[in-house]
Amino acid sequence: MDLSSSHQITESQNLNLETFSSQTEMSKQIAADGQTDITHMDAALYKALYEGDISILQGRYSEAHLQLQRTPKQNTVLHIAAQFGQLECVNWILHFHSCSSLLRHPNLKLDSPLHLSAREGHWGVVKALIDAAKELQEMESEVGADQAMMRMENKEKDTALHEAVRYHHSKVVKLLIEADPQFIYGANSTGYTPLYMAAEREYGDLVEIIIDTSPSSDHKGIEGRTALHAAVLCRHQAMTKKILGWKPMLINEVDENGWSPLHCAAYMRDAAITKQLLDRSPDKSVIYLGIKNSNKTALHIASYNGCMDIVKLLLSHAPDCCEQVDENGNNVFHFAMMKKHPSHFGSELLIKDGLRVRGLVNEKDAQGDTPLHLLASFGVNDVDFILDKTVDKMERNKEKLNFSDNFFSSRNKFSCGTISALESPQLYHLHERSKEYLRRPFRSSSSQQAQVDDRFEGFKKYLRLPFRPSSLQHVVRKDDSKYGGKIDDDDKEEDKIISSVKKASISHLIVATLTATVTFAAGFTLPGGYSDTDGMAILTKKASFKAFVVSDTIALTFSVSAVFIFFSMAAQHALFYDLNMRTWLHLFFYASYLTLFGMGAMVVAFTTGLYAVLPHSFGFPILTFHCIFSSLFYLYAAYVGLESMRLGRWKQKICE
Template structure:
């Protein structure tokens, strides 16, 4: 398309086209856009006279009304995308007029009807474009003209209603539900418009969709999750209430691909979701008996997630007493998980079987004994109560006592040996820098006179501070290198841990001293007239030194915990 005609279409220069005698369908851009595509895209407002250009094009070349570009988009797609309401109405009327002419000719299939439903290469209809770009007036025009628009999904599997729900556009979604007798609800990955209404926390749209089709509560996406799963996960008690109304309670019994029900999801999320837990249990108490694919019931999940209040709610319900000693596929009861997760209140329940063994023939106490990375809390109250129960059975506790005496595990030692290599590199770099600084002293040397060869700044206090801190940093970093060398030869776990501990402390201190040495050197060589610059450098250096101290404070407890 020549620039002359492209600009004329873009600038609405209608008169220029009135005298154009060649076929308009020959004017194309590289993307196969016609002058009608260009005009509709460029027009900024929708005044009444804007139809004049479209009318002129129709009179000269009617086929352009349905002519697609390289992406399969007709002028109706473009008009719907940009919300050109008047043009959309005109195009539809032109299509209907052509349709009537087809019927009068006795045509079996209406070309004009196909034009109205024509899809792009992404299988988008004009309605998809209007919904996606939030043009409610255009949406209403299209679906009132042809409600079947709402039943067409694009290549991504998105129905117009799904697009409205995922974009949280309640107004458009409500229009589609109001006008279309049975719209499509489908979306990608198996989700429906109801899934997205729940995810968007839209109570009003959720209720409207259910009023239209309440069977959607049981629809599962590709992960097996129903809308109720998402309401449970996002902690939406009001929407949970809506989803469980009437005959929809069966949704509470549906598990996802892992077998987890909405109640499992809510209990796993912790105490913040207790209202959802209580709501599901009040309406569908027997769904509490369901287990996931690993055989874990709702009490297993409550213990694993540390949901103390959830455990209390479940164990206080007499009809759920069987859950207390129910085993998963590994033979673990909730009490076995208590031992592993350091959660003790369940052990006090009068129905708990403390002697129950799992598939490895381990009791809850045995689980404590074989856990290598238990914390102090694990060896605290829980272990004491289980130890007392074990004592009453007359069984020895030598293994537990040995574990209490030696809490430095093979796992932590292995981790320390791996970290040691990177620490050794850091220490070597510090030693190299400080060693070099000792021979390239700030201020330089006397070139003549009785003090020839001596440093110029010898008498400055800042220079003396530089020498001391640089020497200490060098000594500490070399010590660290030596310690890490000794770590490779040490087999005693306790000794190895303490060597690593002091190597880490020395490294941090060496870093701090190196920074202090740098500040002292800069301070020594800067003239008194640059006091502001000297102060700025000292502030920056001090901040870095404080950061190193903070790292030491934060990291030391972690290292001590490993040991």
């Protein structure tokens, strides 16, 4: 082909695209104005199209009639036949020469018939439309007619390929890409390219089809993310492997917030995908990348989430990344103390040889806080980290406070076990040492013995330290002019909670006491009375009487237990004014549940007692009423319990 003919083909393609563009603009104008008369397609024609009744179409409707028919959404007859997958009807419509223009005719949403058939996944119809466009190109020398049809965008800037990917039609996706492999599909109005859309929706087969069929596909997505970001966030290992094999450099691309795929893997706590990313990474610079506006690395995120496997992987590939800090000067140990973990994550970090240096363990952030200060502030229950010999317990921050000061200021955030261990380190030391020796093999080597002794050196050193505030800063700060003479907000909130619990405890105590009094009296005034001969209860052989005795005993036991708990709460508060708030809440909930169950058992005792002494003609209605009432009572009790649990979780967030 010479240059002149090539130039003519290009001009023809451009002219064809301009024609489609003008049609699109016209349809946009119609949709924007909304002033066109609403049209209605002939009912029999519409029914024949979606049912695929070709005989009605051939017998009643002419070529000219088909051209004029429109629905309220400006769908043509080809739109209707295509979206319902009626291949025979599509072929019959397209055999009319004048109907070929319907291939590119958009409706009010700028959807072409190809959009609708691809959306519904009708592979045969999609192929028929593409073939018809190619025939049109050959017959009328309309160069690029098929490509222009496939590249048409609707109002959402979706092509037919976008629609096929969105609804996971793999055969249609493959057909569309193979029909136009050179075209690079851009993002729609939401920012989705077909590849990113497939990755985000976890369509691994579509990702493989798009990459294999069109290697130059665009990989961008929303907020500057790539398809690799989407695959990592979905925790899809096979999809991640495929994308990494296609473009390994995507691991270094970051989104608008500076998050790389490695950051996402650390955030999702997926060690397997983290290993994939690190193994396929062309260089290790991604490990040192910091998030925008905070400079947090993947190691910081993994430490905050308590993912030791990811921490080990990152340190094995870049051991010196542990020295990086965020914009506030927080290192890997600081982040480990910012969140409570099921295990003692801080002490687990100390086991790593590359981290066990005082320069990291006792490093200060921008506020002068060491990781131990944050442990105390956030209430992290990691006794082993506190007692380790590497950790400096007396280091002060910019407010002249050390660990003990922070600990006493936020005492309510710690568990009872942590408080007991720190207040009695001798017992904790003996307990941990005994457990350590039980884990040892029967005959230990000298190196194992040295490791055990080295670990407990920290315990011995800590036993010599006074576990008390080294100064009165945590008290003075409440009256300091810097704070306006006001108590910290946390202390205020704690006082409010304890005050409300006290008031509620008084009301609950009265209810529990009344329940105990009534059930106690019912035990000595049994239904049916006593026998004159031996003084025993008369109705002892009746099942309903036995049920009365059992339910009355349960009610008395529960109510007395609740009274005892409320009494112990008052006694403990009188003896230990700084009683842990979490302990208060737990005791209050236990007592409340016992009171509630005691009331329910009392209702059962009342009903069974009446049933035992009344005739069956009266007893059966009473029993029926009891069942209905009990059901309503326990439904209400379940509702109260759920609300209490919800309230408890809210309180616990305050404690944390």
